[in-house]
Amino acid sequence: MKLKFGVKEVVATGIGTALFIVLTNAQIPFGIIPNTAxxxxxxxxxxFSAVFGPIVGGAIGLIGHALGDAIFYGSIYWSWVFPDALFGILMGVFAAKFAIKDGGFDGKAIALFNVVQVIANALAWILLAPVLDILIYAEPAKKVFTQGILAFIGNIIxxxxxxTLLAFAYSKIGAKSSSLSKED
Incomplete structure (x- = not known):
């Protein structure tokens, strides 16, 4: 795993964060438990995490979620911001193995991608988010673990x-013709 942060990563972080914020309200509520969709x-x-790595993924999760909460909900729910950052970091750690940038995102890479996203979502939403909700906001354990499980299910879907579709399309089309290049 290479930890580099150059022009491409800065641009990816900006674009990813902006998209993350804009899509904050593009959701379908479960209707079972509040604040899950x-x-x-x-x-x-x-x-973005799977393509550009853990720094970009963590930054998009942290900044995008925090700004999305502040803009659309009026306050930041840190107990759900940090899990998105953790998820982005965990997905990004395996970016090279997914081979998305190399155009090799198929078969085993897709399977690995989905195994990693399920595990990362479990750690973020079944473990970290509920524990932080209890520690930071003194929320009832039953409520927040139920929310975490629903968030986990929604996120893995x-x-x-x-x-997977975004990664596959980028791997087959975009990875070969990146428009970002260093100027002389």
């Missing part, structure tokens, strides 16, 4: 469908 922004975080 299928969120398209999860696909953006999954994709969105990441598996939209995240």
């Amino acid at each position: 299928l969120q398209s922004r999860v696909a953006v975080l999954t994709f 969105v990441a598996a469908v939209l995240g």
